[in-house]
Amino acid sequence: MPYPGTRAGNSSNENSATPSLPLPEATHRHTSTRLRATRRSRVRRPAKRKNAVTTVAIAGAGPVGLMLARELQMQGVRTVVLEAAAERSPYSKALGIHARTIEILTMRGLADDMLAGGIRLPRHHYAMLPNSIDYSKLPSPYAFVLAYPQVGTENTLESAALSAGAELRREHRVISASQSADEVTLEVDGPDGHYTEQVEYLVGCDGGRSVVRESAGIDFPGSEVTFWSFLGEVYLDSPPERGFVRHGEHGAIFVAPVPGGFYRVSGIDLARQDPQGPLEFDEFRETVIRTAGDDFGMRDPVWLTRFGDASRLASQYRNGRVFVAGDSAHIHYPAGGVGLNIGLQDALNLGWRLGHVINGTADEDLLEGYHADRHPVGQALMTTSQAQTAVIKAFAPGDQGLRTLTNDLIGSVTEMNYELALRLSGLAVRYLAPEGSLPIVGTRAPDVQLTSPAGQSLFDQLDRPRFVLLHRDDLTLEGLEDVHTVAADADAIDTAGWTAVTAALVRPDGYVAWATHTQDSTCAGAEAADALSHTLRPSAAHAITAPVT
Structure with missing residues (x-):
């Protein structure tokens, strides 16, 4: 419980009531210079670009929308973020940042201020039980929950998105959207009146009552508030x-x-x-x-x-050219403080896929992988949240056995405590892998120390959305000139938990797309090239096995 999940963008979360301490009056307004008139100096936008056509619109300037905007801009995709609010909220709905989220923020060079200013909690409560979850044993450099206010996270992500070239229009509310085979048409209310805008793709990061999700006809089944x-x-x-x-x-x-x-x-x-x-x-x-x-x-x-405690999960994360992420895709009782974390990971997963498709380096089928990867994670989020909620709500005398048993198991069964820590931290996520893959395919890549470039680690090389091919430094892989290639010695790879792995292709979001044990350089290079092709052209990929953990 409650590190409430993020609620950002053009609509509120149905789990949230009106704050008693009101937002301060806006001291100025941010609008777009695309609209005529007197508000030109109040826009948060980059310098003029040669290509004036917006490719992706994102509804909602919360952490998820801002993270996605930066991911797209780093790939050269012109992106605009439309935010209904005049100013960023001074209140931090989300507070907990878990290990996997810190890892992805570290990859992208965004974690330093958070780590310096946050409070590290090696243990944190589960369902308000006396026995807590021990995060200190996690297989990550960030084996803790970081208490850090959402307002600080948003400040970091907004600065990063704007520096990358994204345009942020405040007081621009998306009121509806429609799509054709070629584009999405937005209806927007701005400070200077109503206007329409056409984009190639639209992403709803506009909260639990998402206008984008509703406009796209995406169902949002679940349960109403019960307490x-x-x-x-x-x-x-x-x-x-x-x-x-x-x-x-x-x-x-x-x-x-x-x-x-x-x-x-x-x-x-x-x-x-x-x-x-x-x-x-x-x-x-x-x-x-x-x-x-x-x-x-x-x-x-x-x-x-x-x-x-309303709990809802979008039936699909994509409908044509429209996507949903974060609270627009899933809302839940904030047990465990994971909502913001899942949303940022949604953004990272969608960002590289959209970038490759828009830039012409992947088939559009690649976009189907967003739902395939992230919807099962949303389902797991519902399960985890509802389980904790049931334990928290066990107030009646006849329900105390549930709390007593759960508390005893968390305190006495080390394996159970560890598994809960893995799931809540996001480290347990495992994506579907091609049939016959090594067990590490579909899992997150650890921060392997490298020999080339010397003195750096794998996370350093994931500072932008790109594939990275890691190989043992006694192999020489050829035929992959367009893939960023790094090397590590066998001991470093083994120490990271990849015993006997000689090469691995890591996706832009830090998950393993392919790995091998072969010590034949020619064979490894050919397999890696084939794996990259099948990742970007999934219609030609091998059969897929079942499910995400």
Whole structure:
């Protein structure tokens, strides 16, 4: 529970209630210079480009939309982000950043400020149970949950997207979209009035009530809100010990530190399950006293809100030229703090596919792989969130066995604790692999230390959306001049967990597309070239085995 997932873009998340502390009045407006008139200096856009045609439009300037915009711009794809809000929200709906997300941000050179400013939590609660999940044993350089405010994440990603050349239009609300075989037509309300725009592709990153998803006719089945949780970020003069959780007859609560010196206090108040109006500070204090037995000397609230447990998953992540990602594709109760993480990984997966198709280096069939890869991850997200929610909601005396058993297993069965950490961290994701592939195909690539270029690692070479061919440094691979090639010695490869692997082709999102044990350089080179061709031209690919873990 609650590091609430991201809610960004043109519409709100149905799980979120109205904040009691309102957004500040905008001090200025950002619009597009494509619209005439007096607002020209207020646009966040790059210098003029030779190609003035927008190729991809993204609805929503939250973390997912901004991440995707940068991925596309780094591949030379002209991208515009349309955001309904005048300013970025000062409130951080999402707070937890997990190991796999830190890995992909590190690859793209975006993690330094987050790692420097965040709070590293080697353990974190599961379903508000006394026994917690141990992240410190994860097979990653980032074996912890990083508490870092979403506002900081958005600031980093917005700066990166703009530096890459993306255009950001604030106060431009997508109100509908329609598509033909060749383009998508957007209807947009901007500060200077209504206009239409044609693009090749549209991506909805506009939240749980996504206009893009609805316009594309993508179903969003799931469950309605059945209970409400409270959330406040406040200063505490007498904070509890780190990892504080309580669960009892009055409800549940947890307290976690937030960078900036204040605390996130969130939980369920069984006495207030029919919220009327915004959450006020006096009500919040009473709720905390009732559920925790203390107000911890709270003062100076930064943000107060409520959110529900609605759970929905898009039936498809693509319909023709329209895609959905992040909260537009999946909403859930924020148990485990994984929502933002899944959304950023959606963006990374979609970005390289769109880039290759638009640039003519891949067949359009490559875009089908986005749903094939990410929808099962969304299904797993629903399962994980709903399982934790069931344990959290076990307040009745007859339900206590569920909490007691789950708590005992997490505390006593090391393998179970570790598996939960793998799943919540995103490290357990495994994509479908061609039949006959080595077991590492479809899994994330570790950060192997390289001998060429010397002094660098594999993550350093994934600083942009490109394929990387890693081979053992006693092999010489030929015939792959268009693929970025790096080398490592056998010990480094074995130490990374790839025992006996002699070469591997890594996708732009850091997952393994192909690997081999052969020590024949000619054979390895031919296999790698074939694997690259089949990845980019999936209609000619080998049969696919089943499912993602």
